[in-house]
Amino acid sequence: MKRKLGLIINPIAGMGGRVGLKGTDGPEALKRAIELGAQPWAEDRTREALRKLSHLRDEIELVTYPGSMGENAAISCGFSPIVIGELRGERTTAEDTKRAAREMRDLDVDLLLFAGGDGTARDICDAIGQDLVVLGIPAGVKVYSAVFAINPLYAGELAALYLKGRVSEIIEAEVLDIDEEAFRKGKLSIKLYGYLRIPVKREYISGAKSPTPISEKYNQEEIAIDIIEQMSDEYYYIIGPGTTTKTIMKKLNLDYNPLGVDIIHNRKLIGKDLNEKQILEIINNKKAKIIVTPIGGQGYVFGRGNQQISPTIIRYVGRTNIIIVATRRKLNSLHGRPLLVDTGDEELDEQLKGYYKIITGYHERIVYRISR
Amino acid sequence: MKGGKIKIRDFHEAKWDEPIIFELSRKGERGILVPEVEKEIEEAVGDGISVLPEHMIRKEYPALPEIAQVRVLRHFLRLSQETLGATINIDIGQGTCTMKYNPIINEILAKSPEVTEIHPLQDEDTVQGALEIIYKLDLFLREISGFSKFTFQPGGGSHAIFTIISIIEAYHRLNGEGEKRNEIITTLLSHPSNAAAPAVKGYKVINLYPEEDGRPDIEALKEAVSEHTAGFIVTNPEDTGIFNPRIKEFTDIVHEVGGICAYDQANANGIIGIVRAVDCGFDLGFFNLHKTFSSPHGCGGPAVGAVGVTERLKDFLPVPTVEFDGKKYYLNYDIPHSIGKVREFYGVFPVILRAYAWIRSLGAEGIKEVARVAVLNNNYVMRKILEEVKGASISFPKTRHRLEQVRYSFEKLKKDTGVTSEDVIRRMADFGFHLWTSHHPWIIPEPFTIEPTESYSKDDLDEYLTTLKKVVEEAYRDPEKVKNAPYNCPIHNIDHEPLEDPDKWAITWRAYLKKHKKWE
Known part of the structure; x- marks a missing residue:
C-alpha cells in the first residue's frame, strides 16, 4: 500500500515578517500586512521542501487542501495530489488549518507536513493533538516551537526518509505560544502550549543539529532515574514544564500537567499545575528544590514557559537548590551558546549567572554556563 | 609527480561478495587431516585425552567453522583486498588514531622465533632478554613522561583508562575516602573512554564544556571540584588539536581538593619529547604503544596501553612488574596495594618490542623530531584546507595554532x-581514500578529522588534499553526484538505523543466530 503524506500550507504565514509586523495572527494584522505590500512566501518554502520529495512521486499518495493551502504547490512540483475539503472564504483562516488537519487524521495519513509558524503549529496541536506524526516547514515569522525542521530543504529530506521507513524515532516536541500583541510591543511572552509528535533523525530538526547515539526517550529516563535516586524527604521538589522534567513524574507513577508546574514531596504529588501563589503556599517554611529544563530552541531556563516559578520563588529556594536537567541533544543544539534566564528581575538574572552542573544522563553532568 | 600536476587516482575497490567465515562452514570439512595414531604410539602414551580430569573434557565440540585450508586462505585474502589501511593508502583521514608508518624491520623482529617461541610461564632465567626489553622500555617511557614506573599489562587505550580509574579508586579506598570521593571530572572533548571507564566503575562523571576558544574554562572546573572529587582525567591536546596551556592550573585546583590527576596521552604525537606529563602536574597517565610508538593498531588489538605513575601511586600498580636487581631481571609480585591483574601475564610482547625498537632507532632527538614534523605537517594541511577547500572550516576558529590534528567542519558546505x-x-572512498566523521561529542556540526602524523611526505599530503578539493568542487557543481557516492566501491549507502535497534544488531555470530531465529 502506498504511504500517505498530508500537506497543509498556511498561505498567510510569514507575511508579516518582511513588513515588520512580527506575525499575522488575527484578521487585522493580516489586513495591515497586505496593505504594507506583504507577499505570500509559505508556498515557495513548501515547494523547496517538496522538491526533496519529488523522487517519491509515484510511491506515495499526497493528500492536500485546495489552492493555496497545498494543491498549487503540489502540482507545481509534479505531484498529482488527492485534493480534499474546500475553502470557505476568500482568505484562509485558522479554522481552515484545523479542519484540514482533522480530515487528514480521518484519512490516516502517515505523515502530516505543514508549512507555517508557531500559530500554525498551535492550530494543528488544537485539532489533532498527538494523533498523527507531523513535521513543520518553517515559514512563519516566529518559529520558536521545536516542531520545525531547520529549513525547508531538511524538512523535505526528513519527510522522505520517514516515508521510506528510514527514521524510527518519534519524539514529543514543544509547541510554544507567543503572545503576538506583546511581541509587537517588544516584549517576549512565551508559554508552553503543548506537544506534537515529530520524527527525528540526526541533524534535520531545528535545535537538534547533532545526532545522538541514544534515543531522546532513553536519555530522559536515565536523567529521571538519577534525580529520583538523589531525592531526599527533606525537600519539596518544584517540577517545571518540559518532557524531560515530566519523565520524573512518569517514573514515579504520579499524575502531572505536561505544561504546568507540579510539586512533589516524599515522592508523592503535592500539587499539580500550580501558579506562583499556590507554589509559595506549599513551600512556605520548607526546604525546596527547583527542577527545570530549557524550553524551546533558545535555551531559556527561566522566563520562557515556566513563569509560574517567579523571582520570589527562585530567591526563596536559592541558587544552590536549582537543578537543571537537559538531554544531550537539547544541550548540544545550543552549539556552545550559554543557557539563558529572563525572570523579569534584572538583579536576580545577574545573580543566576555562572556555571551549573547540568544533569545530562544517569550519573552524568556537563558544567555549563548561564548567561543573561 | 615531481613538478607536475598531482594525479587523481583511478581506483576501484575489489568486490568478492564474501560470506562471513561461519557461513562458509561445511560439516566435517577440515583444514589439516591429521594422520591416525599408530598403535605402538597409542600403547606408549595413551589416547591423549583420558589423562585429563573428567570435568575438563568437552562434551561437545566447540562451534568453530569447519573449512579446508585453501578456502580459509581465499577467504582472508579476499577480505584483505576489501580493506583500506595505513600501508595501502595515505591514511591521514583517520584523525585521533595516529595512523603512522610501522617500519617493516620491527615486524621482522616481532616475527623472529626469539619472540614467537617464548612462553610467559617460562622460568625468568630463560627469558632475560625479553624481560630486559620490557624493563628498558619502562625506563624510556619514564624519561619521556617523568613518571616513576610503567605497567604494560592493559591491552589497549580504554583498558589503560580503566586501569587508571581502578588505581584512583584503590588510592582513595586505602585513605578511607572511597565512599565519599565518587566523582570523576573530564572534558567533553576528551576521548569518550575518559568518561566511559569511570562510569563503568560506578563514578559520577562531570564533563567540562569547551568555551569559544575550544578550551575548558578554569571557572567551570572550580564549579566542578569538591570533596567528592576522586580524580580528573583529560586528553590534552584534545581531538581538536588544541592544547590547554593552563593545564598546570587545572591539576593544581584538583590537587587542592584532594583529587588525583590522570593524563590520557594515548595519542602523544604532538608533544612527545616536548612536554612531560609530570611537569603538567599529573599523577599518572598512559601512552598507546600502537599509536604514538609506531606499533600497528592490529584492527582493535592486540595492543598495549602503557600506564605510568608517580612515586606515590607505585604501590597500586598491577602485578607483576618487571624489575632489575643489578644482575638479573625478575618479576615482582610484591606490590603492597596492587589493584591485582588487569590482564594475563605482562602485556603483548611483540607490541612492546616494536615500541622499544622504534625508540632505539630514533633516540631522544629523533623523538622530538617526530613531534615537530607531526605538528608542521598538520599546520600545513590545515592552512591548505582553509585556503583551498571551499566550504570547510576549523572548529573553534578563534584558536589558530593546532598541534597534531584538527577537527574540521563541513557546516558551510552543507549549507551551500x-x-x-x-x-x-x-x-x-571512490579514490581510495578514507576520511572520518568523528562525531563525538556531537557538538561540532558536519565534522571530519585529519591527522597527518610525521610519516607522510609533502607529496602524500598534497595528493590527499587535491582529491579532497576535487570532491568538494564536485559538491558545489553537482551535489547529487557526491550524495549518491560511492561509485567505485562495492558497498553503497549503508542504513545506520538498525544499529540503534538492539533487536537487529549482533556483534557475535552467536548473537546473530539468536536474533535471527527470532525474526523467522
Missing part, C-alpha cells in the same frame, strides 16, 4: 550544497 561530511567520506 546540502552535501554532508558523510557524503564527502563516501566520495573520497
